[in-house]
Amino acid sequence: EQLKQSGSHWHNFIESLVQNALKCKMERVNDFLSLKAVDRYLKFQENHPKLAQNFSIETIASYIGIAPQSLSRIRRQLAE
Numbered sequence: 001e002q003l004k005q006s007g008s009h010w011h012n013f014i015e016s017l018v019q020n021a022l023k024c025k026m027e028r029v030n031d032f033l034s035l036k037a038v039d040r041y042l043k044f045q046e047n048h049p050k051l052a053q054n055f056s057i058e059t060i061a062s063y064i065g066i067a068p069q070s071l072s073r074i075r076r077q078l079a080e
Contacts, residue, residue: 032065038074040064 031040044064045052052060061071 037064037066037070038078040066041071041074042078 031043035043041060041064044060057071057075058068061068064071066074
């Protein structure tokens with residue numbers, strides 16, 4: 001009986017992880033379709049401030065769906 005309950009807890013935990021991952025993926029796709037590149041970058045910075053400082057321009061640009069040159073331009077415009 002205890003094993004059954006333990007299995008149920010694991011099932012609930014894994015289901016929660018999968019649902020959260022799906023929600024995040026759907027939000028990212030929605031952002032890609034509905035937000036401008038600058039807004040996607042600002043949202044990325046807001047949601048992941050440490051990652052924005054520690055990853056290369058190429059990696060961040062790829063994550064938000066733009067060319068590295070575009071991200072450089074966006075960063076330059078925001079700095080002004």
